[in-house]
Amino acid sequence: MSSSSGGLSWLPTADGASPWSQARVLVTGLGVSGFAAADGLLEFGAQVVVVEDKVTEANSDKAELLRTLGAEVRLGPGSSTLRPDGIDLIVTTGWSPTHPLLAAAAAAGIPIWSEPELAWRLSRPKRPTPWLGITGTNGKTTTTQMLESMLRAAGLRTAAVGNIGRPLMETVLDPEPYDVLAVELSSHQLHWSHALALHSAAVLNLEPDHYEWHGGPQGYRDAKAKIYSGVQVACVYNVADPATEQMVEDAEVVEGARAIGFTLGTPGLSMLGVVDDLLVDRAFIEQRRDSALELAKVADVTPAAPHNIANALAAAALARAYGVPATAVRDGLRGVRVGAHKIETVLVRDGITYVDDSKATNPHAADAALRAFESVVWIAGGQAKGTTFDDLVVSHRDRLRGAVLLGLDRAVIADALSRHAPEVPVITIEETEDGAMAQAVAAADSLARPGDTVLLAPGCASLDMYSDYAARGDAFAAAVRTG
Incomplete structure (x- = not known):
């Protein structure tokens, strides 16, 4: 296999400012980020090849537009089996390192970048937001x-x-430039990012998730830690979460x-925390050794x-x-x-x-919801x-009136409940098609009593x-409203 890189x-x-017309760049996927990456590269004069296995009306429309702009688009089953011969760079939008195309590259x-990596580089030196x-x-x-709202409240374009x-x-290519950006970065995006040097960055927590994508806990941790590399402020x-502090200590x-900590307790020096139902700052004030600045009330957080x-x-x-x-x-909060x-x-x-926390796609997120x-x-x-x-289950068995389990790995949760909370009634939904959520809500209704919360916090993707x-x-909300 050869590469022109x-x-x-x-x-x-x-x-x-680089001579992008010399580069042949392969973009994987025609999702929102893939399309934006391909479109941006074309604007800089690169030779662009896009591969996408899934044929949908939206993908077909985007493929046609990119072809009109000069890209080569391979759309349909098997497109991603392309060998990366003659490719200088790959820009990927969430594909796993084990994908045959990326593994071969x-x-x-052949260098592989995320879409944020591409955006970071192409916005510089002209627009270093x-x-x-x-x-x-x-x-x-x-x-x-929350951060975006705070920045807007300060009068910034963000x-x-x-x-x-x-x-x-x-x-970053918007004709009207931004003052500053609030950027959410996933572990998948960070894995393929190499040159980011952010103004400031935060790792909120580190819990088991996406291990299958990253090849285990160390790969997942290493991806998250990359956000600190090159931080300026x-x-x-x-x-x-000591793992996050260790990441800071290890970062170049x-x-x-x-290093700025945040805590739900009384903050130490160079930390933000909580004192008497107030959110306070002991990091960004001159008198931080012996005082703290009130930022907001706990009641301002919803x-x-x-x-x-x-x-x-x-x-x-x-x-x-x-x-x-x-x-x-x-005001932002x-x-x-x-x-x-x-x-x-x-x-x-x-x-x-009835509470919808469908965004709780792992046990740690479900833990936060259950605690509420x-x-x-x-x-x-x-x-x-x-x-x-x-x-x-061990942490929350005393607050569980019952559990209703559905989906592919429902048995994993059922086993944990049987081991650690055998007294909690469990109803398992075998249906896996459209009617499953309606059955789950009906089952939850049969268990719930006045004062209870029926909580969708799946702990799973x-x-x-x-x-x-x-x-x-949405399926949960619809089932609740028609129940």
Whole structure:
């Protein structure tokens, strides 16, 4: 297998000023990010090849548009079996390192970049917009939305982008430039990122997730830790999660960059925390050795569940690192509207509250949701992704009125319940088609009592039965409303 990348001596340090017309770039996938990457590369004059196995109306339309713009698009089953001969660079949007195409490219020494990596490089040197980056197993989207709201409250032109919102390539090439970006980065995106050097960055937490994609816990941890590499101002870590602080200690950062902790307790020096129902800053004030600055009230955070207060503190740390005043932190928290399917009350009926937390796609996220309620009928199940539920069940068995399990790996949760909470009644839904969620809600109704919460917090991914977690949450809400 040969590659033409040997002739492109500029590629390792490539940016928007590089001679992209010399490069033949392969883009994997025609999703939102893949299309934006291909479109941006064409704008810079690159020779672009796109491969996509899935034929849909949307993909066909995007393929036709890219062909009109000069790209070569291979659409249909088997397209991704292309050998990467003659390719200088691959830009991938979430594909696993074990995919045969990417594995072959890596073996041939062909560089592989994420779409955020491409956006970072092409926006420089002309548009070096600062990025405030957020990653972690849980809470990324909520924290990014909080940060965006704080930045807007400070009068800055900003957007929540990356793993949410508009693709980064589309954003950085916007004709009207941004002052600063709130960037959510997934472990998949970070795995293929190499040159990011963010203004400031936060790792919210580290829990078991996506091990099958990363080849195990170390690969997952290493991907998350990359967000700190090259940070210029602040590395924000979770005091309650020592793994995140260790990542900061191990990171190669710009000299002078600070380690900033966030905690639900009283903050130490160079931390943000909670004192007397106030969110306070002991990191970004001159008198931090003996005083703290009030940023907001706990009541300004909605919902004021512990995990969400931690999210607010992390967002505040990044905003303060960028120079946002305390009043904008407060106003941003008051004005933010967290996305759907995150501890979202659907309905209260006959004294029973129905809550959609379909976004809880792993046990750690389900743990945060369960902690928010005293007596729960828990609807769970889906794709467990190799994770276990023993610790989760042990932690919450006393608050479980019952459990309703559905989806591919429902038996994994059932086994944990039988071992650690045999007194909790369990109903298993065998149906895996459209009617499964309606059956699950009906089963939960049979277990619930006034004062209980029927909580959809699956602790699992959704793709065994649904197109995504949002579709799963929508199915739950529809079943509740028609029940």
